[in-house]
Amino acid sequence: MSQHWSEYWEQGHLTSFGTDFSSNYAGILKDIWLPIFKELRPNFEVLDIATGNGALPLLLKNYFDESNINGRVRGVDIAKIQPIKFDADNSIKIELIGEVNCESLPFSDPVDLVTSQFGIEYSNLSASLKTVANILKTGGRLSLVCHHHNSMIISRNKQVLLLIQSVTTKKLIEKLYSLADSMGQVTTKVDINRIKNDQVCEVLRNDINQLIGELYESNEAALMDSEILNYVTTFFKQGLYWSVDKKNDYLKFVQKQLSDLALRLEELVCAAIDETKLASMLKILSNERVEFVSATTLKSTDAQLLAWHFIFQKALK
Template sequence: MKNHWSEYWSQGYITSFGEAFKMNYQGEIKFLWQGFSRTLDKHSKVLDVGTGNGAVIELIQAVSEHECVGIDLAKINNEVTKQINGHFISHVSAEKMPFKNEEFDAVISQFALEYSDVDLSLSETHRILKPEGKLHLVCHHKSSIIVKPNRQILEAGYAVKEHVLADLKGLVNVLMNNEPTSLYIEKIEKFISSFQSLEKVSLEATNFPAFYRFIIKNKNIDFDEAYKLFESELELLLLRLNELKKAAENTEKLLQKIRITQLFSEIAFKEIRDESNNLIAVVISAEK
């Protein structure tokens, strides 16, 4: 996971949703973190696990003066985080954190801890929390409006890879050699038309139809190089969405571990929903 997230954060995004949130999280997520920040004592020491480029710390510090530390397995973009009141450390895993026992008043995480080995990361979290320290997590859920459409895109991506990628490569080869294209075009068009209206949205999100239209309309390009770029981007998409799917499934395991390990008390679970009552994520909170 580390390498492709390093590339992502290097592009300067503040959140994990790219162009969808050009500034920072708004709405329910913003209110949740700023509300949690106000429950902490002034100048509390807070660790953000899987901080990315520091979005959650930025939200918290807008209403507080805590001592915030952000860690991430990926490389953090210092050009972004230097504008945020916090200390940021790259290439640190949730399973093995370089901090003293009972160092933090709170450990927080958004869309991150569920990607880890939860047995190890929960043990580490417990170790570095002070007595009565707070654990506050925002996690993906398999039924959320974030995960459900991405699962459908993942299925469409696998369909492309398994059923039509070879035909796309064949089309590229005949285009390079100025040979007839009708056989491959017929196969690809049949594949695209097999998707129903809702499925077509997921297929478009793989960029396969757009790439197919691009190479048909543009004759003066390096077809082989263009195909290699599309193929690598498809593999990256499948990797990222597979991680998301597994993380969402891991959230239930994470909650169960918190409940049965007896490391934490005051355990609470709630849903975050938007104004249309769509499930965005779930919140897990506890105390040491």
């Protein structure tokens, strides 16, 4: 399951929201962390679970950049990751380690704070929460921003999933393959005139327009989120003079992107936390002497539900 995440992180994204937060989390998904970071004392140790390309460690480093507090944040992720390089001289040391399952960590240095943003809920919580509880110092905190089963993120992505798995999307890709074949090699203006006047190409172009219209009518927002329109535009613009083989390779790439996206979205929907899962998290943690502090919901500026925010603390005795 980590393969599609490895491929996603290899593309250089900083968060799992693609271009939505291209230069790191902002708004409430950033602000929620500032009071948590503020509690850290010099020489702190932080562990970020399911860190991806290190968005949260980077937020923490930026928070402490102006201070003279030093500390270390280690991030782990089950996927292969491609984090940006951090300055080794900085007073905040960042170590990001890929191909590490948070259900059983390869180190046991006690930490003051364990964090996760849309991460730990993808793991087997019975195992990962026990592991986290064992690594927390007495009095140490566990702060988790997790997917909420009723959030707008989940409902929006369920719509994207429906759209990319629809018969209409499959037909659209098939028609693009047929058009690539029917166009043949396009290298000159004469070829452009030829394909403009070609009956088969004309019918295929109309079919493609109609299918895009259907996707648009069925769910405009999901169509925009899915990147399908960008792929089609690339095919017709940059791809116009590509060889038939290159066009076919590009369409294979698009199919792979869409199937990886579907896998990530299916996992996302399964990972979301409802009240029953929350109750079982509380039970697992309290068995490990990690006490519940708070569960709040995060909302966007237009009052849409975004996520849960849970805080727990390792019992003093």
